[in-house]
Amino acid sequence: MRRSVKYRLLFLLSAIMIYCAGFQWLPESMEAGNALGLTIAATIGYFVLLPAIYAYSIIHVGQQKWWKMIVILSLSSLMARLSFPAELASYFEFIAWLRYPIIAVLLVIELYLMVSIVKGLWQARSLKGDPRLHIIDKYRGEDEKKQTLALVLASEPASWYYAIPWFSRNHSNILANINLYSAKLWHWFLLITAALCVSALSYIVIASWSELVALIVSSILAYSLVAVTANYRISRHFSVYIQDNKLVLNNSMWGFLAVKLDDIESIKQGKWAKTLANKGNSTQSDMLIFGRGKTANILLTFKQPQTYFGALGQLPEKVEKIYLVVDTPKELQQHLHPLLSAQAFSTEELSKEASSDDSEKERLNKAS
Template sequence: MRSAIKLRVSFLVCAIACFWLGVHFTPETLVTTSAEILLASIAAVYFVLLPILYWFWIIKAGKQPKWKLLLIFSLSSLVARLSFPAEFASYFEFVMWVRYPLIAVLLVIELYLVVTVIRGLWQARSLKGDPRIGVVEQYDASDEKQRSLAMVLATEPANWLYAIPWFSRNHVTALAHIPLLSSRVWHLLLMLVGCIALSGISYYLIASWNDIVALIVSSIIAYSVILLVANYRVSKHYSLYIQDEKLVINNGLWGFLLVPLNLVESAEQGEFDKSALAEQLCIGRAQHFNLKLNFATDVTYFGSFGHLPEDFTQVYLAVDSPETVIKRVSLDPEDVTKQVA
């Protein structure tokens, strides 16, 4: 696991622990000096410690935009408003004022999803491949923000393209298969059960506060069933293929890598130990990777459904037929044309 990912997971665990401990130990009243010191310490954790950790572990280590620091401040403000004693919670009343605009935004998101699905289905009816390929080709790497946003939006029609076999009937045949956990049937069933259970639990927990929000949140979670099925099918059938002289590598739907074949500088078959590749991009569920691809320049790997793009000059893969991949990526376009003819 790369250090940037480790830091993201570490921050998530740390934030959950800090908020849980903070809510649990927040005094109900400030009648003693010890209670005041305790509340000040909790506030320092919320508004000093966590933002500092977010700055170094997420923004700096992950090369994320600085404006995302507002996210942790907003979350800390919400927790403070809901858990601090009344005399201090009132200072965070502005968080509650945004409740109704938030509901409106969620309703707009729901409507937007419906429109996006319909439009994406119509546009994807005759596609031969992943619509995310067009995003990478259309948007220049210099406009990272716009390209990342487009990649996230393109994930929606990609979900339906892969989730419904009929929509992906014209898809390019896989060149090789990468062993992924998400390609297992038991993993899909487990995720589906967890998704449905989480949808029901979220509705139960939120309904006491607001029925509309509970319905929206639970329906968004339940809607993830499409994503889970698509993730399974792309992992099982389309983890590695070539389309229009571009090598497409799918780490499920979670990660996406598009490499023009003319940028593949070399392809090496071997036995590469996972433990020695902690900072490298490795795709496949294996202890040893059998294929290494070197690129002539940086190539963007779109992780976390496009939210976390990272640049790499090489990738390590575990594939079922490395010889086939090496032979194909080493061919010139003219040789490919001759073979097809």
């Protein structure tokens, strides 16, 4: 498990424990004998301890923006409004009033981003390949919020693109297959069965209250069959390939990384124990590993940090190297080596041409 994921889980468990303790032990009124001590302890937990854990685990380790501290402070204020004694809870009533303008501003921003991104997706409708690749190119260098929202919206057409074989019939040839559970037929069948059962069960449970709501909920759950099928096909057939001079790595539909060939410093074949990497120092444990197995057999090192989009783009992370567990490591290395050499040669030639042009300009300036 990666270091950033461990710290996210640490924060989640800490938040659950502190908030549950507050709801369980805080009295309803300050007239209780131990009310003051419990309230002080809850205040420290809500507004000191949890924000500190969030700042380190999410902001520092996860390399997120500092403005996201508003999230945990707002959440703690809401929990205080619901769990503190009545005499103090009223002081947090402002959260109930502030949420409306905050929600309105956020909705306006989200609507603007969605409109601009949908326009971008519409313009890219005639382009071939994974829609997420075109979104990455279009919004490269943009704000992180716009990138993540764009990838979420692009995941819908990407699901249809991979779920229906006719749509992806002209897909780029794969170089290797990452060893993933989601690429197994039994895994796909299990998820399909679970989705159908949950959809049917939700209809049965809700139908006695409202058939219309039951139909809507069960239909939404059944619609997940598209994403489940896309997850299976992308893991089995399209996990490693090259398109538009980029090496694309799909960690199922969940994770996505596209890196330019000239940004790849090296590719090595070998054996790296995943357990040792996870139990090592913080630098080793923060390595990104794609695939199931005791040992990784491919190591990709980048010239500069690349962005890995996890959780359908909601968890972007910077990585400098990545380990892969693939079925044909030797063939993958043999295929990529000439391409990387060609990219390095062309880059060197361009730099030589640029330097010669500069020298020529300098010589002309001296002559004049």
